[in-house]
Amino acid sequence: MRNHLLTFAIIGLSFAGARGEVWTYTDCVDYAKSHNISLQKTGLAEQTAAYDLEAAEAQWEPTLDFATSQGFSNYPFGEGTKNSYSSSYGLNGGWTAWNGGVRENTIKRNRLQTEIAKVASRNALRTLESDLLQVYINILYAREAIGIYEEAARLSKAQAERSQALMEAGRASKVDYAQLRSQYEQDCYSLVEARGLYDTRRMELKKLLELGLSTEIEVADVEWTAEQVMAALPPMEESYTLALQNDLEIEGLNLEKEGTAIDIDIAKAGNSPTVSVNAGVGMGYNTPGPYFKGLKRSFGESVGLTLSIPILDNKKTKTAVAKARIQQLNAELDIDQRRTDLSQQIETWYVDTRSAQARFTAAQQKVEAALSSCELTDEQFRLGLVNPVELMTAHNSLIEARYSLLQAKYMAMLGQRMIHYYRTTEASLQ
Secondary structure (H helix, E strand, C coil), X not given: CHHHHHHHXXXXXXXXXXXXXXXXXXXXXXXXXXXXXXXXXHHHHHHHHHHHHHHHXXXXXXXXXXXXXXXXXXXXXXXXXXXXXXXXXXXXXEEEEECCCHHHHHHHHHHHHHHHHHHHHHHHHHHHHHHHHHHHHHHHHHHHHHHHHXXXXXXXXXXXXXXXXXXXXXXXXXXXXXXXXXXXHHHHHHHHHHHHHHHHHHHHHHHHHCCCCCCCEEECCCCCCHHHHCCCCCCHHHHHHHHHHHCHHHHHHHHHHHHHHHHHHHHHHHHCCEEEEEEEEEEEEECCCCHHHHHHHHCEEEEEEEEECCCCCCCHHHHHHHHHHHHHHHHHHHXXXXXXXXXXXXXXXXXXXXXXXXXXXXHHHHHHHHHHHHHHHHHHHHCCCCCHHHHHHHHHHHHHHHXXXXXXXXXXXXHHHHHHHHHHCCCCCC
């Protein structure tokens, strides 16, 4: 009964995998551009930076406000008039004529921040494209691995059924049949695991695309020849140089470094005097007397110039300048760190790709040898010349060789595609 349930589970998984809309890599990228949440957040950050710039530029404009107050007083034990009413109206304006260049530098800093936000948005899109590329290739790899384990399960099932027939005819022992039956169940289990891995990879793609639970998705097939797998790689130093030129993260860090220089100027302005101009008009009324006549008599105008010179500020300016310089040093270190990380990433892809290509060549020969050995061992088993253990060993060797070939193929192609991405900023499957 347990064997039947396992078989039904495999069949059910086969039907489950057959459903779903087929997506190409281009379809995935186009959909993600408008639905990926992280990407949309970078767009909002870009809009926020634009509003910050608008607010900074508005600091050149004067301020103007209107104020009024209304009051009523009661003197229950006073002599004469026991109640009084008062009101005032004022229109006040102000403008900062000079503040040590803070206003100008703040505008420069916010303008630079909008550029940083734009670079961050482009970098987020580029990162999303590379993430989709890696997940897409992993899905292709996991799906093709299912085919290997399906073939293995089919072969081991045939061997177990043949052994059962021989056992019933008295030409094989129960031990032989049990061993081959166990191999079949192991292959079925491996097939279930392969399907589970395939579903996990598809779930990763759905996460990047922000698709719901009810959405089934399948990716379009991509064919690569052995010549493509073994294609020569471009010079690594050249790839690193191109990657440095194209890397948006370094571009953003350079802008951040430029911004820290402006931050230092803003901090230094704490020692500069501030000049501001103020003006206003106002009027008021107090009882007793005619209301409008009282307002007219109290009408007044004022204008003033304020000069503020900092003398002691508890080392606030000195500390702010020192911290801004530290941020500048951090920005330089971030750039150096990114360059190091980039070189390590590229070198890792080259090492992994070259290793995968070498394993691909070796795995091709290994598959040929394992296939010949498996066919010969299978024929010898038919004739009763080998035991089930030898048959299972040959069977497992063939599965391992095919899986090694598949793994090397996809690792080599993934490495090639990522190297191409670093060189050109273009993520593609061909």
